[in-house]
Amino acid sequence: xxxxxxxxxxxxxxxxxxxxxxxxxxxxxxxxxxxxxxxxxxxxxxxxxxxxxxxxxxxxxxxxxxxxxxxxxxxxxxxxxxxxxxxxxxxxxxxxxxxxxxxxxxxxxxxxxxxxxxxxxxxxxxxxxxxxxxxxxxxxxxxxxxxxxxxxxxxxxxxxxxxxxxxxxxxxxxxxxxxxxxxxxxxxxxxxxxxxxxxxxxxxxxxxxxxxxxxxxxxxxxxxxxxxxxxxxxxxxxxxxxxxxxxxxxxxxxxxxxxxxxxxxxxxxxxxxxxxxxxxxxxxxxxxxxxxxxxxxxxxxxxxxxxxxxxxxxxxxxxxxxxxxxxxxxxxxxxxxxxxxxxxxxxxxxxxxxxxxxxxxxxxxxxxxxxxxxxxxxxxxxxxxxxxxxxxxxxxxxxxxxxxxxxxxxxxxxxxxxxxxxxxxxxxxxxxxxxxxxxxxxxxxxxxxxxxxxxxxxxxxxxxx
Amino acid sequence: xxxxxxxxxxxxxxxxxxxxxxxxxxxxxxxxxxxxxxxxxxxxxxxxxxxxxxxxxxxxxxxxxxxxxxxxxxxxxxxxxxxxxxxxxxxxxxxxxxxxxxxxxxxxxxxxxxxxxxxxxxxxxxxxxxxxxxxxxxxxxxxxxxxxxxxxxxxxxxxxxxxxxxxxxxxxxxxxxxxxxxxxxxxxxxxxxxxxxxxxxxxxxxxxxxxxxxxxxxxxxxxxxxxxxxxxxxxxxxxxxxxxxxxxxxxxxxxxxxxxxxxxxxxxxxx
Numbered sequence: 001x002x003x004x005x006x007x008x009x010x011x012x013x014x015x016x017x018x019x020x021x022x023x024x025x026x027x028x029x030x031x032x033x034x035x036x037x038x039x040x041x042x043x044x045x046x047x048x049x050x051x052x053x054x055x056x057x058x059x060x061x062x063x064x065x066x067x068x069x070x071x072x073x074x075x076x077x078x079x080x081x082x083x084x085x086x087x088x089x090x091x092x093x094x095x096x097x098x099x100x101x102x103x104x105x106x107x108x109x110x111x112x113x114x115x116x117x118x119x120x121x122x123x124x125x126x127x128x129x130x131x132x133x134x135x136x137x138x139x140x141x142x143x144x145x146x147x148x149x150x151x152x153x154x155x156x157x158x159x160x161x162x163x164x165x166x167x168x169x170x171x172x173x174x175x176x177x178x179x180x181x182x183x184x185x186x187x188x189x190x191x192x193x194x195x196x197x198x199x200x201x202x203x204x205x206x207x208x209x210x211x212x213x214x215x216x217x218x219x220x221x222x223x224x225x226x227x228x229x230x231x232x233x234x235x236x237x238x239x240x241x242x243x244x245x246x247x248x249x250x251x252x253x254x255x256x257x258x259x260x261x262x263x264x265x266x267x268x269x270x271x272x273x274x275x276x277x278x279x280x281x282x283x284x285x286x287x288x289x290x291x292x293x294x295x296x297x298x299x300x301x302x303x304x305x306x307x308x309x310x311x312x313x314x315x316x317x318x319x320x321x322x323x324x325x326x327x328x329x330x331x332x333x334x335x336x337x338x339x340x341x342x343x344x345x346x347x348x349x350x351x352x353x354x355x356x357x358x359x360x361x362x363x364x365x366x367x368x369x370x371x372x373x374x375x376x377x378x379x380x381x382x383x384x385x386x387x388x389x390x391x392x393x394x395x396x397x398x399x400x401x402x403x404x405x406x407x408x409x410x411x412x413x414x415x416x417x418x419x420x421x422x423x424x425x426x427x428x429x430x431x432x433x434x435x436x437x438x439x440x441x442x443x444x445x446x447x448x449x450x451x452x453x454x455x456x457x458x459x460x461x462x463x464x465x
Numbered sequence: 466x467x468x469x470x471x472x473x474x475x476x477x478x479x480x481x482x483x484x485x486x487x488x489x490x491x492x493x494x495x496x497x498x499x500x501x502x503x504x505x506x507x508x509x510x511x512x513x514x515x516x517x518x519x520x521x522x523x524x525x526x527x528x529x530x531x532x533x534x535x536x537x538x539x540x541x542x543x544x545x546x547x548x549x550x551x552x553x554x555x556x557x558x559x560x561x562x563x564x565x566x567x568x569x570x571x572x573x574x575x576x577x578x579x580x581x582x583x584x585x586x587x588x589x590x591x592x593x594x595x596x597x598x599x600x601x602x603x604x605x606x607x608x609x610x611x612x613x614x615x616x617x618x619x620x621x622x623x624x625x626x627x628x629x630x631x632x633x634x635x636x637x638x639x640x641x642x643x644x645x646x647x648x649x650x651x652x653x654x655x656x657x658x659x660x661x662x663x664x665x666x667x668x669x670x671x672x673x674x675x676x677x678x679x680x681x682x683x684x685x686x687x688x689x690x691x692x693x694x695x696x697x698x699x700x701x702x703x704x705x706x707x708x709x710x711x712x713x714x715x716x717x718x719x720x721x722x723x724x725x726x727x728x729x730x731x732x733x734x735x736x
Contacts, residue, residue: 412520413557418567420517421630422545422574427582431570435561435613457583 014263016105017234018098020206022124024083028208029076032056035178038081042147042181045154055167055177062171068357069295069324073269078210078241080179082124088145089129099123106232108201115447117196118143122213123203125181136194141225142187143198146214149185156187160218164247164275164303172271176212176245183213183244186227187220188254194225197259197445202242204233204268210241217248217256219282224255228448232292235265239294242268248276250284252306257285261448263455264292266322275301275330278309285312287443290325291455299357301330304338304369311340314440316452318459319352319384328357328389333369333399344375345437348384349459355387356405364395372402378436379409380429430460468532469495471516471549471638471669475527478508478515485511485730487694488527493669495637498683500705501673503691504713506731509673510554512691513640516671517551518544531638545571546578548637552627552644554673558615564626565596565610568633575634599632603659620647624656632663640671645679657682677709692716693726 024041026034035056039049064071089095092109103109103121112119118132120143127145136143142153149157167177184200204211219225233240242264250256256276264270270293276284286300302311317325331340346354356375377386388405410432418428434441434453441449471493478486485508493499503509515522516529518541528537531547539547559567573586586592596610603625615623624644631639641660645653653676660670661682672679680702688704689696692713697720698704708716717724 411557414559416517416519416541417553417557418559418571419541420545420551421567421571421634422542422578423570424542424574424582425540427570427574430582431562431567432559435559438561438613 014106014232015235015265017205018102021096021098022082022084023086024081025079026081028079030056030078030080030179034080038179038181041081041083042150044150047158048150051162051167052178052180055174058167059171059174059178062174064171068297068326068355071269071271071295073239073241078208079206080210080212081181082206082209083126084123085126085128088127088148090131092129095128099128102203102205103129103201106201106203111199111447115196115445116199117194118198120145120184120200121203122182122200122211124206124209125211127182132198133196139192140189141192141194142185144185146183146185146216147181149216153185153187156218157185157216160216160247160249162247164249164277165245165273170273172243173245173273176214176243176273179210180212180214180245182211183215184217184227185215186217186225188218188223188225190220191222193223197226197228199228199230202229202231204240204242204264207236208238208240210243212242213244215244215246217246217258219248219250219254219256221251222253223251226257226259228259228261230261230263230451232263233265233268236267238267240265240268242270242272242293244272244274246272246274248274248284250276250278250282252280252282254279254282256283257287258300259287259444259448261289261451261455262292262296266292266294268293270296270298272296272298274298275303276311277303277305278311280306281308283310283312285314286329287314287440288327289316289452289455290327291318291459293325294322295324295326297326299328299330299359301332302340303332304335304340306335307337309335309338311338313340313342314443315342315344315356316437316440317344317346317354318456319346319348319354320459321350321352323352325352325354326357327354330359331361331371332359333362333366333371336365336367336369338366339370340372342371342373342375343440344373345440346375346377346386347380347433347436348377348386349380351383353385353387355389357389359391359393360401361393362396362399362401366396367398369396370400373404375405376436377405377407378433379407380433426460430457433460469637469669470530470532471671472530473512473516473527474530476512476515476524476529477526478511479523479525480511480521484525485694486515487726489691489694489696491689491696493638493671495669496667497686498665498670498672500680500685500688501671501691502675502688502705502708504727507691507727508694509691510642513551513642513671513673516640517541517549542574545634546575550631550634550636550639552624552631552639552641554642554644554646556615556623556627558613558617560613560616562614563611564614567614568596568610568630571630572633596633599629599663602662603629603632605629621652624648624652625659628656628659628663635664636668638669638671639665640673641679642673643675644672645674645676650678653678654681677705680705690716692720693723693730695723697723
């Protein structure tokens with residue numbers, strides 16, 4: 001368990017806003033003109049502009065999903081594109097003062113110095129800062145924002161962009177495809193192991209702002225990398241939208257770990273599509289922590305396309321007052337001898353609602369595949385709610401499938417035990433919750449484990465956002 | 466009032482509306498060892514948990530005093546910070562919480578009773594050193610502190626973990642609720658010895674037990690017998706010895722009213 005910190009100070013750490021001084025802010029609303037304007041601002045090639053416009057049609061033709069959580073968003077009442085600066089900085093000092101201060105307060109430059117191999121910092125619609133350790137650049141590792149990738153690595157982008165998640169996948173993938181801006185592009189050449197994490201940090205500052213970053217990660221044969229993203233925003237009275245698309249390609253023998261610690265303010269709809277494809281003997285791991293947002297609907301997926309591919313998905317969701325975390329995982333076994341493991345831990349408190357929604361699909365011919373799902377829910381009070389929606393589709397008999405689910409309440413006896421040793425009830429609850437997610441937290445690198453425990457402690461205070 | 470006492474005055478306690486204790490009086494001075502005996506269902510555990518402030522045990526009359534201060538309505542953590550401790554008969558598991566982490570929080574709170582959540586913990590180096598000393602004393606393996614609290618512990622491990630906590634928290638008064646239950650003969654002897662070694666004598670102890678072995682290294686100054694929710698007899702060590710030899714039947718004959726209440730309560734419990 002991490003040491004506690006000054007909680008009020010910590011809350012202020014995320015909930016602050018700075019003056020809006022932007023070089024360009026598109027008008028509110030969404031139509032062909034806005035989409036074309038975004039594309040023009042970025043000087044994009046025609047194929048990308050056409051891709052966006054087609055995606056807009058898909059978005060408009062699809063109804064808002066009625067399953068999952070209640071999505072109460074007026075799509076015409078949102079800013080789809082805000083350009084905060086003219087150019088990306090390669091040192092923090094190059095950034096406008098208020099943006100630099102923002103990331104300072106979030107501790108990003110400090111983390112970069114200590115343990116990161118590279119950083120991208122996105123502010124509103126654009127990546128405003130980027131770095132990558134020189135030795136990695138020399139070995140051919142690419143870590144740039146997605147817009148730069150379209151210009152500088154057109155062949156790779158055209159080959160892979162939207163191949164894992166086409167705009168037709170779902171309404172919000174279509175929305176992202178139409179108005180995407182920023183996000184990360186990573187290419188790791190064959191056999192290169194990126195030992196330290198590459199980190200992206202996403203910050204929304206403006207009210208009624210939609211953020212639609214697009215991330216594409218290609219890890220070539222026998223290569224490996226760990227990508228980490230964090231996200232925060234100040235609290236506004238009106239809703240905002242975050243709809244990202246993340247595509248990961250893990251080639252033969254590659255290892256990719258993608259860690260998210262999502263701490264959006266509690267007025268943000270977080271509707272994200274994340275999917276990876278894994279080829280022969282590749283391993284893809286999603287570590288997905290959802291603590292913030294009003295509603296999150298996110299089910300990181302791995303499609304195992306060749307024999308020996310493996311998927312590990314660890315999901316932590318914490319829903320407090322006014323929050324609904326509809327989180328989970330999706331694994332598709334499309335080849336024999338593939339294996340997957342899903343571990344989900346959810347916590348519901350103060351009327352919050354968390355749901356596990358997961359799919360295990362084993363396609364015909366995927367013989368000898370193995371899948372194991374464990375989902376545990378912890379409910380802290382009678383006002384809160386937890387649901388489990390496990391879907392299993394089997395087209396093959398010669399497989400091993402396991403599924404366990406448990407729901408528990410914080411026991412009076414556990415609380416009394418800890419309190420009888422001098423812990424306050426609040427401290428005891430926090431400790432029980434931290435213990436509940438410990439099996440997951442210990443999978444994280446130390447710095448993120450500390451961050452995760454700190455966020456849990458904040459959520460337990462109940463005063464975040 | 467004596468500043469170094471734990472007193473229970475005319476204590477009435479109900480559990481889920483059912484009266485269990487019906488006027489218990491007891492005073493323990495610091496440095497004394499009291500044995501609390503009585504048949505199953507007589508209310509021994511209830512008395513221990515009520516003194517510690519378990520929310521399910523409602524005090525309907527009477528009071529609990531620590532060093533002359535009425536603590537009947539204090540929260541359990543406030544009682545702990547004033548120097549009360551209970552070694553549980555069946556300690557509950559807290560999965561994912563390492564014994565060392567938990568103990569560091571506990572020690573920080575008990576030694577700094579005004580500590581608020583989030584404030585500094587006792588320095589790691591100091592804590593580790595002390596923990597190691599105490600674990601060595603109790604002949605516990607260092608790895609033990611890294612295990613999750615009571616999670617998958619054997620009966621013996623649980624009881625030793627309770628004694629370790631007591632050693633670290635150094636309470637003024639400790640209640641040991643059947644610390645011998647579920648242990649084999651050697652383990653009981655070890656527990657008894659450990660309680661003495663960690664300085665049980667300097668505290669005030671209320672030892673709830675059926676076995677004389679736990680008292681072997683901790684001879685009681687006073688023995689109480691609880692029957693049907695009341696203390697029916699109080700004596701010295703010889704009373705404990707006699708009960709070990711003879712059982713409770715003679716007492717039941719001597720106190721038919723209390724025995725009747727005991728029987729009634731047992732009947733209800735069975736339903």
